[in-house]
Amino acid sequence: MSSNSIQAEQEIDTYQGKDLGLTYTAEYCVFKVWAPTAFTVALVLYATGGNGMPLQTLDYKDSGKILGMERSEGGVWTIQVPGNLKGKYYMYRAVFADGSINEAADPYAAAVSANGVRTAIVDLSETDPDGWESDASPVLPHPADAIIYELHVRDFSSDPSSGLTYKGKFKAFTETGLRDEAGHLLGVDHLAELGITHVHLMPVFDYQTVDELGKAGEEPASSIFTDYNWGYDPQHYNVPEGSYSTDPANPLTRIREFKEMVQALHSRGISVIMDVVYNHTYGFQKGPFQPLVPDYFYRHDQSGRLSNGSGVGNELATERPMVRKYIKDSLSYWAKEYHIDGFRFDLMGLMDSVTMREITEELRLEINPGLLLYGEPWTGGDSPLASKTLKGVQRGKGYAVFNDNFRAAIKGDSDGWGKGFVTGEFGKEGAIASGVSGAIHEFTDAPTETVNYVTAHDNLNLWDKILATRGLRGEAGLPDLEGGKLRGGGDLKAxxxxxxxxVGVDPENVLDNETVRRSLLANGIILTSQGIPFLHAGDELLRSKYGDHNSYRSPDCINAIRWENKSKFIAVFQYYKGLIELRRTHPAFRLHGRQEIERSLEFLRYDGGVVAYRLKDNAGGDTWNNIVVIYNANMEPVTQCLPETSGCWNIVVDHAHAGPEAFRQTESGSVEVAGLSVMVLYDKYGEPEPRSKIVEVHYDRPDGDYRGWNLWVWGTGIQDGQRDFQHMEDGHAVARIEVLPGTSTIGYILRLNDWEEKDGTADRFIDCSGSGEQVIKVTVRERSPEHSTELADPLQQTS
Known part of the structure; x- marks a missing residue:
């Protein structure tokens, strides 16, 4: 560490204000930067963005005008500069006690020049597209209702077959009405037709490794640049990536076009999830934090070296107060300014559990109660962090983790020949059953704490993995790749x-192909299991990445979604569409809680390459009385006995068809299930009771500080355990608790975090027995430890 660095245990000034960075007005600008160990800090104003791109007006020389800043509370340096500075650029120059001088962009930058060289001064109101003030997030009644589709911005539109004008750009999502020669919908219309609820965008913040000013075929301007990258190399966390903009040199354009993309997706009923990377930065010495607060933002090992739990050279010390604040401020900014609907956390294991808990509670309480939050519960290497966010830590905390246990059980290993349930390995049936149940007897307290998936951007995608397990890579002629290039050199595109x-797919009978059948079985399991389903973009088009298991810097010929596949494999698309429609139509596949699953889901069999289960008694308030789901991973058909019923069984999914409508029936006590297929049947329609009634708890604290407070509830019949307050109403924090309609009383305790403190000492109870009420509103006021109550006071009930 340098002499001006910060030891982890050293006391340091912190700042709680919400105004770090630039506050712009037409009359003046206020600049604030946190640099507590600097001897002095100056603002440097520039006329250009530092890319040799002169502006129309040059009031300042490009060498920069240096303005000294004043130190204020909490280690913050501040200056107010009169006049309208819009269109200019700035940097911070910090001088330390040892004489070292560092110049850096604003860590809170909201706009930057091309390639993130300098921070831009913009009026954000000028970036709002028409109608932005009325843009609203699609309603997500419950996290279990989400169906996530992971997508890379450039992959979506870069292939010529996309028909899109703005190839590789945010604006491609605004293009509608496109069809292929056969009349099939393309682009954003395809996503809406498919029926997914959320698009998960791989990193769209400003990242470092693609030259935003480069052109196809030209040598990159720097050795760090490539033509393509997934984007897991953060540079400016609060700025959209410029290479996805039609004009990276204009700081306003990328912001406006990002908002247009969000607006276009929202208009089609699709929510937007950002893939965020707060576990490391691409650069260290030239990264967004090190020049201004040396070593504070980074985690170190016992010898003082940078910890490398990310596998890329550094990891952020999320457990430190100002790092935690930065992450929460950044997420809040995206949710407010860009109307983002959820966040996926890369290598979430490197983020401490307290930070994840506070993110979840505060973002939902203060911004959007419907935000969807989930992440990877693992690290990329060893880390000294004690409180890692690993599988199980999320229990009751309101966010979800990827279920890699389920993933491995379904397909086997990620990159090799190893097999799972759908790829020919028996003995995985019990693990499949656990995943189907939402992992509630494994590492979750509720099904909404698991994200179920087979493949994502990492490793072999689904089609290529099945080819590998079938030994078809050679027959398919897949290229031998290393680092995005042919291992022996040559023309990769050719x-x-x-x-x-x-290879082997008959265009006249696509659904009879073994690889196709195995792929449909894999995601058929995902889409009929309890939890949050996650699909990798293009699975519904049998997307291949030509055997590339790590395509993060491979060219478009590997990564682009080939839209001509929709016409070739329309039967596959229709099958996916039908499964998604089935899931969205029937709440039995979207149960909300552990108790609801334990009461409603009954396994009929899990052995011999078959998993069969029943969703019974109008599960989740479903109109179907009993639903049977059967997965057959055998090559040959199997016969499965069915539960007794007074009528016939109606088949809605088999090896060739999927949807919410019955297309054939069986009156037999058993059914034959084709090899490598899913079957779904129901017996009859019923008149279910309402799924639940709602207890709405309004918590009143005189100090107005609801941070960390939550409810511990029991007796709900749906989901007991922790319940967070999710929005504010009339100055009160409000939580909504689902209870079975026949429930007479539920118990609760008000607690701070994980039992750090309780509001009152005795258990409390809420009377739910009122007839006819679907919403029971209860106001609970803070009580001193020496007083307690048995019933919420006062009790207000409304229907």
């Missing part, structure tokens, strides 16, 4: 064109 990843 090699891709000469390969045939769809």
């Amino acid at each position: 090699a891709v064109e000469q390969s045939n990843p769809y």
Whole structure:
């Protein structure tokens, strides 16, 4: 560490204000930066963005005008500069006691020049597209209702077959009405037709490794640049990536076009999730934090070296107060300014559990109660962090984790020949049953704490993994790749064109192909299991990445979604669409809690390559009385006995068809299930009781400080355990608790975090027995430890 660095245990000034960065007005600008160990800090105003791109007006020389800043409370340096500075750029120059001088962009930058060289001064109101003030997030009644679709911005539109004008850009999502020659919908219309609820965008903040000013075929301007990257190399956390903009040199354009993308997706009923990377930065010495607060933002090992739990050279010390504040401020900014509907956390294991808990509670309480939050519960290497956010830590905390246990049980290993349930390995049936149940007897307290998936951007995608397990890579002629290039050199695009990843697929009978059947079985399991389903973009088009298991810097010929596949494999698309429609139509596949699953889901069999279960008694308030789901991973058909019923069984999904409507029936006590297929049947329609009634708890604290407070509830019949307050109403924090309609009383305790403190000492109870009420409103006021109550006081009930 340098002499001006910060030891982890050293006391340091912190700041709680919400105004770090630039506050712009037409009359003046206020600049605030947190640099508590600097000897002095200056603002440097520039006329250009530092890319040799002169502006129309040059009031300042590009060498910069240096303005000294004053130190204020909490280690913050501040200055107010009169006049309208819009269109200019700035940096901070910090001088330390040892004489070292560092110049850096604002860590809270909201706009930057091309390639993030300098911080831009903009009027954000000028970036709002028409109608932005009325843009609203699609309603997500419950996290279990989400169906996530992971997508890379450039992959979506870069292929010529996309028909899109703005290839590789945010604006491609605004293009509607496009169809292929057969009349099939393309682009954003395809996403809406498919029926997914959320698009998960791989990193769209400003990242470092793609030259935003580069052109195809030109040598990159720097050795760090490539033509393509997934974006897991953060540079400016609060700025959209410029390479996805039609004009990266204009700081306003990327912001406006990002908002247009969000607006376009919202208009189609699709929510937007950002993939965020708060576990490391691409650069260290030239990263967004080190020049201004040396070593504070980064975690170190016992010898003082940078910890490398990310596998890329550094990791952020999220457990430190100002790092935690930065992350929460950043997420809040995206949710407010860009109307983002959820966040996926990369390598969430490197983020401490307290930070994740506070993110979840505060973002929902203060901004959007419907935010969807989930992440990877693992690290990329060893880390000294004690409170890692690993599988199980999320229990009761309101966010979800990827279920890699389920993933491995379904397909086997991620990159090799290893097999799972759908790829030919018996003995995985019990693990499949656990995943189907939402992992409630494994590492979750509720099904909404698990994200169920088979493949994502990492590793072999689904089609290529199945090819590998079937030993078809050679027959398909897949290229031998390393680092995005042919291992022996040569023309990669030509090699891709000469390969045939769809070897053996009969275009006249696509659904009879073994690889196709195995892929549909894999995601058929995902879409009929309890929890939050997650699909990798293009699975519904049998997307191949030509055997590339790590395509983070491979060219478009590997990564682009080939839209001509929709016409070729329309039967596959229709099958996915039908499964999604089935899930969205029937709440039995979207149960809300552990108790609800334990009461409603009954396994009929899990052995011999078959998993069969029943969702019974109008599960989740479903109109279907009993639903049977059967997965057959055998090559040959199997016969499955069915529960007794007074009528017939109606088949809605089999090896060739999927949807919410019955297309054939069986009156037998058993059914034959085709090899490598899913079957879904129901017996009859019923008249279910209402799924639940709602107890709405309004918590009143005179100090108005609701941070960390939550409810511990029992007796709900749906989901007991922790319940967070999710929005504010009339100065009170409000939580909504689902209870079975026949419930007479539920118990609760008000607590701070995980039992750090209780409001009152005795258990409390809420009377739910009132007839006819669907919403029971209860006001609970703070009580001193020496007083307690048995019933909420006062009790207000409204229907």
